[in-house]
Amino acid sequence: MEYDGTSYFGFQIQARRPTIQGSLEEVLARLTGERIRIRYAGRTDSGVHAVGQVISFHARWRHTAADLERAWNALLPVDIAVRHVEPVADQRFHPRYSARSRVYQYTVWTSPWRSPLHSRYSYHEPKPLDVDGMNQAARFLIGEHDFAAFGQPTQGESTVRAVAVAKWWQPEDSARVRLLFTIEANAFLRRMVRSVVGTLLEVGKGFRPVDGVAEVLAARDRRLAAPPAPAGGLCLMEVKY
């Protein structure tokens, strides 16, 4: 799935509020004539985008997967799209529990002026950022750690997560105004990516020392991390199986 989360109260269905799951299930019900509950890989927050969300469901459907893909896309709102539909061979497949890792990307727009054509999908930071320092700080996050300082478990579960990649980088083409943060982990706590980004941006602005991030991590205290960076900059890029 790909979606622009700007107009939605997050992925997970809620009563009387627009959600991605709500839109998907509503259209599925119209197409199949049954109420279908979908399963999903990641519960993105209000305003967060995705280009690689994965969902699954059981449905009676007499036509091809390509027919379902076309019909679904024709009825979904313009800010939600199905990229690909395929039948699942393995009945044990679950988009969340079968996933090995998730990749998120956070976009910071660093031009002196704010950019209306990029404001939906990035966070504007006109102050100069010490990207080397932010990358040094990000390295403390790599590996298996207790991330209690950076987020909440969705239920009463463990706050230990294994981060494989955490790096800031600038694509060649963007006249050096687009600064991206790519983070990959086996799973994430709620708000974890945005809390990490908020904290690393404070390092980049010189408000925190580079090794302050190691201290926040060790203290496991949410009050020591920065507030989450705004949702619009965050995008779920890929779920790996």
Next chain:
Amino acid sequence: MEYDGTSYFGFQIQARRPTIQGSLEEVLARLTGERIRIRYAGRTDSGVHAVGQVISFHARWRHTAADLERAWNALLPVDIAVRHVEPVADQRFHPRYSARSRVYQYTVWTSPWRSPLHSRYSYHEPKPLDVDGMNQAARFLIGEHDFAAFGQPTQGESTVRAVAVAKWWQPEDSARVRLLFTIEANAFLRRMVRSVVGTLLEVGKGFRPVDGVAEVLAARDRRLAAPPAPAGGLCLMEVKY
């Protein structure tokens, strides 16, 4: 100026409808205490975007140009921004009449699925396009021609325009799904770029022969050109002086 034109009825001010000019003048009036009429380089249509619109005006302002830039951006809606403010030395400067040329870009998104994260700023065409044929056809437009078939003059003036650049190209970075059309001319007729794009897309889909574009141009008949391509794909990139 940079703006996302999605929510506006074009640049030019209209009664009781949101326009870019209306927003700019409203904020200028709040900042300066006077009603100021701005001049502009290009009257972009409803839904068309800009990253390089140029405007000018006369105002009494006791502070610096940078102060005006900051204050204006602070009060403008999120989808409009001032990139740079500077005092004009030459009193004869007019953003429209002093311009030597304008550069527009049209974005076609060519992935098989529609992309919610790109739908505001591109037109989705999932069918395969003959880009070489579109470029051969575009070459007929280069030079000084009567473009009456492709647009209307803003007043009763001439429909002759001089096109310097008209080419389709794909940026390296975009996994070959982003197809861009860049066109530069001394000036444009209303709807001209979108009518040209609509017509060239028909060549790309094999609905028109490559040299059909030369015939449309020679006939000077709007009924022979294709309908204008959708506004969201179009962006005013630069005005040259």
